[in-house]
Amino acid sequence: MAVAEPTTDGTYRDRIVAVEPGGNEFIAEADRHGKPRQLFWTWTSPNLEFATIFVGMLAVLAFGMTFWQAVAGIVIGTGLGAAAHYFLSARGPLHGVPQMVLGRMAFGFRGNAVPSVLMSITAGVGWFATNSVSGAFALSTLFGIGPLVALIVIVLLQTGFAFFGHNLVQAFERWSFPFLAVIFVVASVAIFAHADFTTPVAAEGVGGMGGFLLTVGTSFGYAAGWTPYAADYTRYLPSTVSTARTGLFASSGLFLSCVVLEVVGAASVTTGEASLADPTGSFTSELASPLANATLLAIAVGAIAANSINIYSGAMAFVTIGIKLPAHIARALVTVFFGVAGFLVAWWALPDAAHSYEAFLLIIAYWIGPWLGVVFADQYLRRNQPIAEFLYDRSYTNWNGLLSFVIGLVASVLLFANQEKLVGLVTRAVPQLGDVTFFVGFLLAGGCYLLLCKSKIARERDAAPVTR
Structure with missing residues (x-):
């Protein structure tokens, strides 16, 4: 059954201090604005924060890499994540809908609720709490206030930006970019x-190929963690913009910011002062007092920049599940809900913030790997097929897409996971593999989708006119 797309009414346009109306509707041409180059700072600013630096610190301290081994793993992992971000970002101007709405083609309207819920929890609660804690500690150290008070300030600011919506979030990324870039370059x-750079491998680290693959995995998990948001920030661009330039600016901002700060994190460990017990303090200990204070402020601002995007897209994904809310305030209401939920989780995590960060990064990659496999396989099979009539059709199903995702996720985790409380069967027998769950999940889910969904999509393609 063909269903018309619900669209925006052309009143939002490029207004910054205005609550973005609606939820996940198609963006009408009257509301389209901006240029692809703005995506560079949209995806640079949220990564100019301490969570990015900590990925590089983990590579040396926890995974037992030398500096140069860490650099190689970071470049490979981030490059893979940025490549995925390129292709997904490029689809935004063409289709004019959020990323998780596009996911309905691969999973069906109801089946898409599974990855949408996973994204909502990951972004609106998991990443929101992680970044809020790092920003709160930085603010607490800088101004000598209690961590809880600092956390409340951080949460209120980032929830406020996300509540107003797309244009204010984009504007804040642009405004914060020069300050964050200058401070982090100097630091x-x-x-x-x-x-x-000749510092030997940490004795307590994993080391070897296993440590290298863990470095690739966490770097990929960090960069690819943004991919379920990709089209959310390109869907407002005019439909006539270059899709290649759209993908290039989005992916280059992501790649450059992640690689630079993760490499800086790895380098900071070689100074001899780094510690997983106090990563923020050990990182700034090598900086002169004025620069250390400016860096702490930048860490707090970077956390707000990251979480404005996290909570906005987390709320967008939740709305995509299909729960009916007042149309004109659906996304804004859900944003407040996730702000409260993220605050509670962050408050709970304050006493031991660093302990679970490694596991969190890998777990993100566990579900995003098979999700990307299914999404890219679907995109390949549907090339040149018009899809607008299916995106808001509640009766549209593609259960084999969800089955492919589940097969890829469950099989890869059971066989290849390498967590403190869950070690896969293959990893237990061959520990030097490290953790390749995300690679296996991507390939397995994508392969299953190609096999299980090819005939269904071929029938849909045959019934539809050819488009670009």
């Missing part, structure tokens, strides 16, 4: 000046 130069 990076200072860290590199004290670094010793």
